[in-house]
Amino acid sequence: MNFPKITNIRVNKKELLIVVILTMIALISFFLFRISGQGAMVEIKIAQKLIGTYDLSIDQEVPILDDKGNLLMISVIKDGMIKVVSSNCPDKICIDEGSINLAGQTIVCLPNKVVIKIIGNNDETIDGVLQ
Amino acid sequence: MLIVNVKKITFIILIPLIILTLLYFYINHNITVSQTQFLMNTTIEIKLYGKNIDKQKLEKIINNTFDVIKEVEDNSTSYNEYTGNAASLNKNRGSYYQVNQELIDQLSISAPFYNLTGGEFNIGLFRTVNLWRDSVTTNTLPTKEQALNSLGASTPNDIFIDVFNSRIKIPPDMEIDLGAVSKGYSLDEAVKFLKHSGINKALINAGGNILALGSPDDRDYYTIAVQDPHNISRMIGTVKLKDNQVIATSGSYNRYYEFDGKKYSHIFSGTSGYPTDLYKSVTVLTNKGIISDILSTSLFLLSIEDGEKLISKINYPVEVLYVTNDDKIIKSEGFEIEFSQDNQYKSE
Incomplete structure (x- = not known):
């Protein structure tokens, strides 16, 4: 079985945008849930x-x-x-x-x-x- | 051979998975919804514990619960600005008067405490309360004789409660005041309504009375701080309030009448019409709001020995904690409290 090497993955703008959005959602929900602490x-x-x-x-x-x-x-x-x-x-x-x-x-x-x-x-x- | 495309896996599986997980946590996230309103001559806070997705539903239930308490208040208070049942009953004293079930419940439970406390707990003290209220505005301390006269000749034993026809007759020389009954009773009505609305976790805090329904998710009790009668920024300790329990304090420290700098408590002896100050505070732990209210007042008026007798007579689960005037804490064995380390009281 051939696994693709990580270094071979090229990141394009679309993917980068999705990663940024996901990180933001994660951060926002973290603060939403943690505010009471x-x-x-x-x-x-x-x-x-x-x-x-x-x-x-x-x-x-x-x-x-x-x-x-x-x-x-x-x-x-x-x-x-x-x-x-x-x-x-x-x-x-x-x-x-x-x-x-x-x-x-x-x-x-x-x-x-x-x-x-x-x-x-x-x-x-x-x-x-x-x- | 299977060709693995990382990009495709990311898009097809991972992203929806992350979004669904976040959505799940957002919907199921535990929240507390609380509101405070000015009712029953105090502030009442209702706190509900539930899921984020139900937030609006919970807020609506809180509002409706306040309406239930408001209705009890309107029907129970004796002051003129209300046209509810207790005020009308006082106006129509001397003859049978049609009332609703709330007043029947409150009077049939509270009136017998006159005999149980040897006359100390008296629901017929509206004239006494008025005497003290009026005297404060003119700053003239009522004499012992004036206070005694305000009691009248009749006692709560002379109240006739016609349960079958929902009628009550109070004697012509008496006016009732449910100040030591209706706040506790309203908690019982509120919790009845909450259960009916499908709520199983709630805390209702009416200042001196706190009632628990269920418990938060992570433990089987609510932690209640019992405030220090000397210094409200400190506490005596914490009590674990479990499902269906009520804790109530009667104290001379938070509400009082003041004459020439001297403070008189708002709790009157049913035999003298004068305020008593046997203790700084009496805290009662039991499982019904109306009982918590009546008993914290009754025990405040009785010696510790007579209090014990009262508790054994009513044969109901009751624990009690006294803070005496010389700063000692005396409590029944079953009253579990975790004392603050810096509290100044000597435990007995």
Whole structure:
């Protein structure tokens, strides 16, 4: 039996294009499937609508704006935790809640319909937090 | 002799194979779909575990489940802004009033706990709750006498439940408040609906009550962090919540009335109309939402000895964990929890 030698295979443009496309599909699906395996992130939603996802390991100030651009509240990420430092709501319960850092924990501001939620912690999977 | 053409093999077999594999993984990829809504005076999160291909179906089921919870809420809350059954029942006190099955279920399970707890768990406390709510706005602490008077002379023993005709009669000097019942009950109704919709893996988190259906693919439990009553960014430990189990916490730390800087818990004694603070928190592990809600409140109101008696009386699978005011953890033997290494509590 004669097997063709690898060196004899000539690669034409069409084949190259297919290889590139396949590699891209593989990479995209890899990221699609792996995204939940990242470090702890924090998700901010207003009235169910996701307005942003932030890395909990990067200290930063996150202003929360409504769709008209009005400032509702300001949250701060520091030392792997997030807290609300100011809010225009009357009861300020969201500020009293303090800092959160466990996957599944939430800070909720009912008047502003804002939910701040920690997602995807890589050290240990926590499915829910009993408050 | 077979002539092997590498190009042909690549095109005919390999490429479709790769594409099919990717497609298969994409369709069968395990996902969780979750949504949070503001209901029952708290935030409720419903999380479903399923395949990527069913994503839209799962999202639709979540929305419908929220509708089920919303209906329980509308029928159970006593506040005026709702025109549901509990509010109407309070308005029509003194005579039989037609209600739906949800209210029959909730009252027939919760009313007997008045006797079981020696009067501490009382569903007829709407006037007491209102007294405290109104007092907070004027910043005048209710006196012991005012609190006692708010209870009225009647007790839940004077409620008549006509199961056959779906009617309830509450005494004229009582108004009901299902605040310690309906959240748990709504979880039972939600899980009933989920099962009916063909869902077998779900976690419903209503803040202080979490209910498990099935388990994730890779293990036979959900990991639940029990929050530290002192510091919400820490946890006491983790509990493995298995299929059909519910865990619920009643605490004085997260909801309270404040007068001149002093905090009073939102859980009232059915015999005095005054808040109790025997513990920092009481966590109950059982397998029905309504029982988890009623029992975490009942045990919060009772001494540990009386709590034990209550659990033995109802003859139902219940495990309990107390965080005492002097930061001790006291738990029943069957309450399995993996304590955080940095937790400050002394276990007994």
